[in-house]
Amino acid sequence: MMMHLTALRRAAQGHIQTPRLETPFHARLAALSETNDWYSWAGYKAPHSIFDTELEYFAIRSTAALFDISPMVKYRIRGADAERYLNRLTLRNVAKLGLGRVHYTAWCDDHGHVLDDGTLFRLGLNDFRLCCQERHLPWLVDSAAGFAVEIAEETDEIAAVALQGPTSFAVLEAAGFAGVEALKPFQLSAFPHLDGTVTISRTGFTGDLGYELFVDAKHALSLWDRLWAAGTGFGLKAIGYDALNRARIEAGFIVANADFITAEAALRADRERLPDEIGLDWLVDAEKPYFNGRDAIFRAREKNSLKHILIGLEIEGNIPAEGAIVYHRGKKEVGLVTAAIWSPLAKRNIAIATLSRPYGSRIVDDLWVEIYALRELQYQKLMKRARIVARPFVKLDRRSANPPGRF
Amino acid sequence: MTSFDAIVIGGGHNGLTAATFLARSGRKVLLVEANDALGGVARGYDFHPGFSSPGLAHIVNRLDPEVAAALSLDDRRSEPAPTVVLSPTGRHAVLRGGYGEVIDGVSQEEAKRFKELRGKLVFQATILKRFLRRRPPEIGEMALADFATLAGAGLGLLRKGREESRDFLRMLLMNVADTADEYLTDDRLKALLAFDATLGIHLGPRSPTSLLGLYYRLTGEMRGVTGAQVVANSGGRSAAAAFEAAAIHAGVTIRTGTPVARIIADRGRATGIVLSSGETLEAGAVVSAIHPKSTFLSLTDPAEIGTGFRRAIGNIRSRGNVAKLDLALERVPEFPGAAAADLSGRLVIARSVDHVEEAFNPAKYGQFSNDPVMEITLPSLSDPSLAPSGGCTLSALVEFAPYALADGWEKGKPAFQKIVLETLERYAPGLGDSIVAVSLLTPADIEERYNLPGGHWHHGELQADQLLVNRPVNAASGYATPLRGLYLASAGSHPGGGISGLPGLLAARKVISEKRA
Numbered sequence: 001m002m003m004h005l006t007a008l009r010r011a012a013q014g015h016i017q018t019p020r021l022e023t024p025f026h027a028r029l030a031a032l033s034e035t036n037d038w039y040s041w042a043g044y045k046a047p048h049s050i051f052d053t054e055l056e057y058f059a060i061r062s063t064a065a066l067f068d069i070s071p072m073v074k075y076r077i078r079g080a081d082a083e084r085y086l087n088r089l090t091l092r093n094v095a096k097l098g099l100g101r102v103h104y105t106a107w108c109d110d111h112g113h114v115l116d117d118g119t120l121f122r123l124g125l126n127d128f129r130l131c132c133q134e135r136h137l138p139w140l141v142d143s144a145a146g147f148a149v150e151i152a153e154e155t156d157e158i159a160a161v162a163l164q165g166p167t168s169f170a171v172l173e174a175a176g177f178a179g180v181e182a183l184k185p186f187q188l189s190a191f192p193h194l195d196g197t198v199t200i201s202r203t204g205f206t207g208d209l210g211y212e213l214f215v216d217a218k219h220a221l222s223l224w225d226r227l228w229a230a231g232t233g234f235g236l237k238a239i240g241y242d243a244l245n246r247a248r249i250e251a252g253f254i255v256a257n258a259d260f261i262t263a264e265a266a267l268r269a270d271r272e273r274l275p276d277e278i279g280l281d282w283l284v285d286a287e288k289p290y291f292n293g294r295d296a297i298f299r300a301r302e303k304n305s306l307k308h309i310l311i312g313l314e315i316e317g318n319i320p321a322e323g324a325i326v327y328h329r330g331k332k333e334v335g336l337v338t339a340a341i342w343s344p345l346a347k348r349n350i351a352i353a354t355l356s357r358p359y360g361s362r363i364v365d366d367l368w369v370e371i372y373a374l375r376e377l378q379y380q381k382l383m384k385r386a387r388i389v390a391r392p393f394v395k396l397d398r399r400s401a402n403p404p405g406r407f
Numbered sequence: 408m409t410s411f412d413a414i415v416i417g418g419g420h421n422g423l424t425a426a427t428f429l430a431r432s433g434r435k436v437l438l439v440e441a442n443d444a445l446g447g448v449a450r451g452y453d454f455h456p457g458f459s460s461p462g463l464a465h466i467v468n469r470l471d472p473e474v475a476a477a478l479s480l481d482d483r484r485s486e487p488a489p490t491v492v493l494s495p496t497g498r499h500a501v502l503r504g505g506y507g508e509v510i511d512g513v514s515q516e517e518a519k520r521f522k523e524l525r526g527k528l529v530f531q532a533t534i535l536k537r538f539l540r541r542r543p544p545e546i547g548e549m550a551l552a553d554f555a556t557l558a559g560a561g562l563g564l565l566r567k568g569r570e571e572s573r574d575f576l577r578m579l580l581m582n583v584a585d586t587a588d589e590y591l592t593d594d595r596l597k598a599l600l601a602f603d604a605t606l607g608i609h610l611g612p613r614s615p616t617s618l619l620g621l622y623y624r625l626t627g628e629m630r631g632v633t634g635a636q637v638v639a640n641s642g643g644r645s646a647a648a649a650f651e652a653a654a655i656h657a658g659v660t661i662r663t664g665t666p667v668a669r670i671i672a673d674r675g676r677a678t679g680i681v682l683s684s685g686e687t688l689e690a691g692a693v694v695s696a697i698h699p700k701s702t703f704l705s706l707t708d709p710a711e712i713g714t715g716f717r718r719a720i721g722n723i724r725s726r727g728n729v730a731k732l733d734l735a736l737e738r739v740p741e742f743p744g745a746a747a748a749d750l751s752g753r754l755v756i757a758r759s760v761d762h763v764e765e766a767f768n769p770a771k772y773g774q775f776s777n778d779p780v781m782e783i784t785l786p787s788l789s790d791p792s793l794a795p796s797g798g799c800t801l802s803a804l805v806e807f808a809p810y811a812l813a814d815g816w817e818k819g820k821p822a823f824q825k826i827v828l829e830t831l832e833r834y835a836p837g838l839g840d841s842i843v844a845v846s847l848l849t850p851a852d853i854e855e856r857y858n859l860p861g862g863h864w865h866h867g868e869l870q871a872d873q874l875l876v877n878r879p880v881n882a883a884s885g886y887a888t889p890l891r892g893l894y895l896a897s898a899g900s901h902p903g904g905g906i907s908g909l910p911g912l913l914a915a916r917k918v919i920s921e922k923r924a
Contacts, residue, residue, distance in 0.1 A: 084710050085710075087710070088709070088710045088714075089714070109713075109714070109715055110713035110714065110715035110716055110882070110889070111715075139714065142714055142717075142718045143714040145709060145717060145718070145721065146704070146708075146709030146717070147709060147710075289673070289674060289710060289711075290672070290673070290674050290675050290710060290711050290712075292713050292714050292715075293713070294674065294675055295675050295889060295891075
C-alpha cells in the first residue's frame, strides 16, 4: 500500500505524541501514588514522592523500599575489544573487574574533565552494561572507532528497579530468588523470571543493604508484582526520588549535574571538573593502560593546578544548608553547598560542598555556611560553623554483611 | 633491538628534511620509507619505456632558504621559469621573474595595474610569512617569541601606514575573484590569480577566503626571489635526489622498502616503531612525516590516544581535487603563440575567473570538470634524461577532479582523460598525434601510489580552519602530539604543503628543543 510522504514522516515521528515517557513500571507507580507528585528524569515521568517522603525515607532505613530506576541511562557494550575499549574510556582498570562484578567509575574528555560517573556491570567476558545519569551515545560511538565493539543504548528496553533497605534480602528470598544470598556487594547474577531472566546485582545508591534488578521491559510489571507480593510481610514500600536523595546524601554519593556539572553540560569554562576536584581521585589508576584525560589529570596533579575540591561538611544546628555559600572566617566566600539534609540516621546536619582550593585542602578550619531560612516570607540569615568530615556520613555494617541479614 | 635517538617515518621531502636537521644536531637518526625510493611526491616514476615523470611536484616554488642551504643546491642556475597564460587566440600573457615582475603580452596600463596588485599582495604575504617560518603560537600559553612575531607583524604593517593595515585586514579573508576584479581588467591575468589561489584546494575563486591560497603561493621564494618558480629536475637533478643526498651527507641511516606496521606507545608515551617485518626499533623521539591521518588512524592504537583527539584527526578534510597527467610524446609539442624558450617554463590553461569557477562548480557535487583548468610543464626540456632523444614529456596538474567521484573513477577516468587531451589539443594542435603513452593519476590513484589519504598533497585542506593553530588539529599544532615522544613533520602540519621543507625543519627544531627522553 502506498502511503503519502507526509503520512510516512508523521508515522516515523510518533515519539512527539508523548513528550514525557512513562517507564515500564508506571502503571504500578501511578496506582500507588497518593501525592501525584511527578518530575522529569531524563525524559521519563518519575515520582518525587509516592505517599510521604518522610515515611518513604524510613522505609529505606527500616524496612525495604522499591525505587524505579528505569530512566537511568543504560548502554550495552559488547565485542572482542570491549575490555580494551572501556579501559580507554573510563578511569578505573576494567581488567580488574571480574566476571559478574560491578564497579563504580567515571569517564573524562581529552582534557580530563568528567563527562559523567556511573556503574559498569561485567555481564560476560566481552559483555558490559554501563549505567549513568546523562546520555553519551555520540561520545561512546566516537570512542569506539578502531575497536571491535558494538554500542547499543538499552534504556528503553531494559526496566530496572532498586530494592533497598534492611529487609531487601528477605524480600528477594521470599520472592523465590534462590541463591541470591550468595551475592556479595558489587556482585551480580542472573535469575529465572517467567520465560526470561532478571539480573540482580547487590548494588544501590543508599549506602544500605540493597539490590538492583534489571529485566526486559516486557517482564517489568510481573517482576514488580512478584516483589510486591513477597514484600507484604517485610514493610516494602514504593518510594520517590526525594526519599532516595536523603539516603544518598547520608551515603555521601554525588549526583551528576547536581553536585558537579558534567563537561558536556557546562556552558562556562570554569565549571568543568577534573576527577580530583569532585572527590573521584581514587578512581584514577596510574598503572592501568592509557585512558581519556590521563595526561591532563596527572599534569594537574604535577603542576598543583587543581582548583576545586568536593568535601563533606557537618554543620551546627539542624537547618539544612542546601545551596548555602561557604565562607572562611565568616568573610571570604570559598564555596557552595550542593546537597544538604538533616540526617535522621546520623542525627547530624550534613552537607556536600565544593570549595575553591586551598580551602578544603590546605585550609580546613574556620569554615562557615550562611543559611537563608525562609520563615513566613522573611529570610532568617544564619551563619553556622561547618566542619569538614569524611564521607560517607553514615556507614552501615548490614550493607556489606555476608551473608546478608534477614531482619 | 636497535636503538636510535630519533626515528623518522616517511622519506618524503619533509621526512628527509627533519632527518637531516636532527642528524646535524648530533642525533643518531633512522629514516624508514615504505617505498623503494625516497622523495615522496617529489619522487619520479617511469610511465612508459624510456619516459619518466618528475613526480607529482613538477614545479618547486617555495623551498625554504635554510632548507635550500642544507641541500647545497647549486645556486648558479638561470632565471626563474616564466609562466605562460595560454589564450585560445594565441595571444598569451607571459609572467617573468618572481611572479610577474615583468609581463609580456598585456597593455602597459594593465602591466602597471598588475604591478600595483603584485606589490600589495607580496607585501601582505611578507607579513604572513613571519608566521610560516616558526611554530604556530600556543593559545593560552604564548611564548615571548610569539608576541615578538605578532608585534613584528604589527610593526611591519604600521610602517606602511594605517591605510595598509586596514587594507590587509580587509583583504585577508577575501576571495581572489573580487581582489582580481578590483585591480585588473585582463581576463588572462585574473584567471592566473584565480588558478594559483585555488590549485590543490577545494575552493573556487569566488569562495570566501580563496585569496589565502594566493598569499600562500606568494610567501614562497626561490633563490631569494619572492614568487619565483623552478621546473622540477631543472639542471638534471631532482629535488628528491637533493633531499636524499643531504640526509645521507648528514649521517642519517636510511631504510627504504620498509613499511611501518605501528607505533609503540604505552600510557601516553611513544617509544618506537614496529616494522611490517615484525622488527622492533626504539627511539627517544618518533617523527612521523606521513599524513596525520595515516599516523594516528593507521599506525597508532586507538587505545593510546584520546577520543576527542582521534575524532579531530578523523575530521581533517583531506580530499584531493587535482589529477596528474603525464604524456610521452614523439616530439616537443608546439603551442602556437608561445616562444620556444618559454616552453621550459609553466603553461597555464585558465581563460578567465569564470572558467576556473565553472571548472570548480561540478567538484562540489562529486563531478569532474568538463572544461578543466591546468598547469603544464615539459619536464624533459629541463632534464633530457626523462625522455628518449627527440621525444618529450608533458606533465600537467589538472583541476578539478574530486577524490570521491560520484560515479567512481573506474568509470570516470577514461571520460576525464578524453576531456583533458581534447583540451590540450586546442592549445597545442597536433599534440594528440604525437602521443606515445598517457598516464593519468586521479586523486584516488595518487592516494594509492603515494600512500597519501585523499590524494591531497597538502595532507589536509589548506583552508582558514585548518591553518596555524589548527593544523593539523589544535592538540598537535606545535609538531609535538598528545602522545609524548611522537612528533609530526608532514605537510599536514604548519605551514602546509609544497616543496618547502618547512614542516620538516620546524618539527626537527621542536624535537631538538626538548629534553631527550
